[in-house]
Amino acid sequence: MKPSILFIALLSAAPLAQADTVSDKAKELEPQVIEWRRHFHQYPELSNREFETAEYIAQYLRDLGLPLQTGVAKTGVVAVLDTGKPGPTIALRADMDGLPVPEQNDLPFRSHAIGEYNGNEVPVMHACGHDTHMAMLMGAAKILTEMKSELNGKIKFVFQPAEEGAPAGEEGGAELMVKEGVMQGVDVIFGLHISSDTDVGVVEYRHGGIMAAVDPFKILVKGKQAHGAYPWLSVDPITTAAQIVMGLQTIVSRELPLTEDAAVVTVGSIHGGNRSNIIPNEVELVGTIRTLNQDMRDQLHKAVHRKANSIAESMRAEVEVTLPLDYSYPVTYNDPALMDKMLPTLHRTAGEGNVKEVKAVTGAEDFSFFQQEVPGVYLFVGGKPVDLPREQAPAHHTPEFKIDEAGMKLGVELLTNLTLDYMRGEE
Incomplete structure (x- = not known):
């Protein structure tokens, strides 16, 4: 065999051997990852209130010997693995917060937690899978720390609060982490989200926009109050609001190039009036806009004002x-x-046939703030039992939400292999 061919063969064999090593380590660590996930699930905390969650994570990272910062963007935790050798700085992110949702399933570790949301006492649940995200990143942190001698560069483990949105009147989440300098010196960032309707063992990806921009809006319609029996004496804000609602729907259907990307305008709340026979002075509309590219986002914003x-x-x-x-x-x-650079990592880690390119979704993620600072990749990892029909999978943000914990092993492997392969590619 010619030396050049031998060299190429050795290079291609190295990632395969690495993948086997990481898979073995992830399998050995899987019971611990499940234990961490169950702890977080049983004791969820709301956005910017993840105090006990943060301390649990911080103590674990200290035990790994990693220097860390706490109180980042209110309650976030950031640890750094510095190999002492030149190389890229890679950030790995997991979100930490639960939701004001009452848990309704039969899990022995289901949540009975209570928190405060908008001044009200509410049940709290990890109804979106952030408990699994934290556990998977903790698993990757352990494996990568154990492999420190084989690495080059630095790794930032970013445990982010308030992905679901900070409480009213507060800042929080990825945007605040960026303001506080978390992304300084970082070259790339990787993140993932468990998916309750994707089979365990499957990883989903997309080039470009994978989740939508989100822009809530409010339209206050001001008219003139009058008796309902004499509508000609009024300037009717209810009729006006109804026409605005219908007019907003024509922006997407008649003004945007829908063959390029999807877009959504939804009015989710209408408030106005208090009696059947009084035309009120004002009506308030509140809604949300979802877009998948900046040009359509700008166009839609202008159109809402115009309509x-x-x-x-x-x-x-x-x-x-x-x-x-x-x-x-x-x-x-x-x-x-x-x-493109990381696709071979997905195929090698999940196996051929388990890597799916998907269409974008109109849900949103504040991971996008990190991606505005440096190139990033965000993936979906399967958390649905393979024998459960997709239409029966419990949806995210619902009381019935739950996932198959067997899906977390792949998440640990992906975070680890993405880091190792990117480092190797930058040597």
Whole structure:
């Protein structure tokens, strides 16, 4: 065999041997990962209130010998594995917060936690899988720490609070982490999300936008109050609001190039009036916009203002449009070049036939703020039992939500192998 061919063969064999090693380590660690996940699931905390969760993670990272920061973006934890050798800095992220959802399933470790949300006492549940995300990143941190002598560069383990949105009047989440400098010096970032309707063992990816930008909005329609028996004496904000709702729906269907990407305008709340025979002064509409590229996002924002103002003027009413309302997430955008570079890692880790390219979803993720700073890849990892029909899988953000814990092993392997392979590629 010629030396050049031998060299190439050795290079291609190295990742395969690495994958076997990581798989063995992940299998050995799997019972511990499940134990961590069950602890987090039983004791969830709401956004910016993840105090006990953060301390649990911080103590574990200290036990690994990693220097860390606590209280990042309120309650976040960031640890750094420094190999002492030159190389890239790679960030791995997991989100930490639960949701104000009452758990309704038969898990022996189900949540009975109570928290405060918008001034009200509410049940709290990990109804989106963030408990699994933390456990998987802890598993990857252990494996990578044990492999420190084989690594080069640095790894940042980012445990992020408030992905579901900070409480009213507070900052939080990935946006605040970026403001506080978490991404300084980072070259790339990887993250993943468990999926309750994707088979265990499957990883899903997409080039470009994989999750939508989200922009909540409020439209206040101002009219003139009158008796319901004499509507001609009013400037009717209810009729005006109804026409605005219908007009907003034509933006997506008649103004946007839907063969390029999907978009959504949803009005989720209408408030106005208090009696059947009184036309009120005001009606409030609250809704959300979802887009998958910046051009369509800009176009939709302009169109919402134009539609609301034009319809109101035609009805002799006035409007105040607040867009975005209280928060705004960019598109979760997988850098195409980085995605291409890491695809062989997905195939080798999950196995041929278990790597699926998927269409974008109109859900949103504040991981997108990290991706605005550096190239990043965000993936979905299967958490559905393979024998459960997809239509029967419990949805995220619902009281019935649950996942098959067997799916977490692949998540641990992916976070680990993505890191190792990126490091190798930058040597």
